[in-house]
Amino acid sequence: MLKPVVDWDTCVGCGACAEVCPEVFQLRDDKAWVIGLDKCNTCNCQEAADICPVQAITVTEE
Numbered sequence: 001m002l003k004p005v006v007d008w009d010t011c012v013g014c015g016a017c018a019e020v021c022p023e024v025f026q027l028r029d030d031k032a033w034v035i036g037l038d039k040c041n042t043c044n045c046q047e048a049a050d051i052c053p054v055q056a057i058t059v060t061e062e
């Protein structure tokens with residue numbers, strides 16, 4: 001199963017990932033949290049990873 005991981009040191013809290021995948025990512029305290037891993041059933045979060053302006057999201061195999 002593929003799983004997105006957010007590097008909080010890199011995340012700038014722009015909210016782009018939460019806009020693309022609101023069921024998977026949510027902004028809390030200006031950082032993106034993965035809140036719904038099981039909701040990721042379309043692009044395996046690759047779209048969110050691609051849209052992140054600072055490449056804070058990596059998609060790893062679990």
Ligand code: SF4
Binds near residue numbers: 006010015018
């Ligand atoms: S798109 Fe990237 S920088 Fe923006 S909130 Fe999401 S993880 Fe953080």
